Amino acid sequence: MIYLQRYAETGKIGKEESSVLNHAIVNGLPYRFLDEALIGCQENYPDLSLFVGSVEACRVVLSRMGHLLPSPNYYPNELSQFLGREVWLGTKTNVIASMAQGVSVFAKPAMKWKLFTGQVFDESSGFSIINEVSNDERLWLSDVVGFKSEFRAYVADRELIAVSQYAGEDDADADLDTIKMAVDQFGNNPANPSTYAFDWGYTEDGSFLLIEVNHCFAIGRYAGISDREYYRFLEGGWNNLTSESV
Template sequence: MRAYVQQGQKGDPNYLNLERIAYTFWERGYEMLRFDYPELCEGALDRGLLTYPEETIVAGGVGTVREAIKRANRSLPDLQELPDCLEPWIGRKHWTSTLDEVRQPFEKEVPTQPVHVKPLHEHKRFTGTVFKEFRDLIPSATVDGATEVLVQEVVEFVSEWRAYLFRGRIKTVANYQGDPLAFPDPTRMQAALDAFESCPIACSMDWGITSTGETLLVEVNDCYALGNYGINMYIYTAMIEARWREIMELEDNGIGVLL
């Protein structure tokens, strides 16, 4: 098995995670090869992606993995961040719109409620942010107004946690922001997982704890776009491999079943 792991740049927030992924695949006995994004775009991985897909895994940043999926002639996964089936656990209003539509009341300085806005599909277009007033529009000023966005009612969380889901089970729950002692309600997390229709083989649910102690779903993240906030690296790389194979429409090789 050959694992292609993107070469990060020192200073990049994802650098250490990529190094740990590369090391763990090597430690697991895989042939481990590093590459950078331009090499991918120039076709350096095409032979593995197109001729030897059964023996090829690609790990890297979100945009990099999406490009690899396209070069492998596979459909990009379209996992909803707030799936309809998980509505009972979301606990706030949310809707889709365009950036132009969301900007309008703030540009006209019409009194309006703050909203959290993030790209619906192309996550690298701009970082999700809260629009409260005109100046909040500046970071996304150069983004095409026709860009589809996910808009949410603003909820203040005192603590946020990532639940790593693998093969229908919660494998690890890790605090990534806020009070580490304000833990999400396990029964709500399990109930949401049980209700999660078409759950990928590997992904995450992020959970937020409100000031009143309520546990709400922040978002769902696909495994190919998943940072490591504390899960065991063997489980984490098994999740990457299993989800990659699922996206590539390959037979499940059972990786991680015994972990």
């Protein structure tokens, strides 16, 4: 059974849920809607084959099924050659020190999903956000890189199935050779998930760099991936998430 989250704020499903709903209707797959307020009320989900919803909802549903969300792995060691910038682990203290020195730094949570959205911190912006972070919270820090065009690559069962542009110049084309090389390198490690998404972008000097890698849950659907392939992508990711018990 496919479960589709219905959001409390709108009383409706989102575009990602709608895509999976379209696929389910066309292919005769069983589905049901699940109101956001009721997600934590069920003790388990014995008939669930795929859940489509927010990060927090995924966390709750997985816990009811005896599973945990994996920790983020935005910058895998196998793909460091594609980053084109220094990336290191730090804390709130490092960010504030950079801001005080007038040095801009990009930061995002290293261990917790959606603690705050990754962003550039500098002397004029971001202090109210970083000030709310605990002193011992591990953060990914990196040099600031400006991307003029950005793309999402969807990988299912270690196969590149779609590339969608979501920001920047409309006529830009992703460097597919580089993406496929990264897919192969990441897939060489059997411990890595077989289904995932990663974002790429062109810098002002024309370099094509890896932005980050994401596990396959609560991943947005952009133009360029069909309902069928998006369903395949989410189904493969959900199978990854539910393959190990807590």
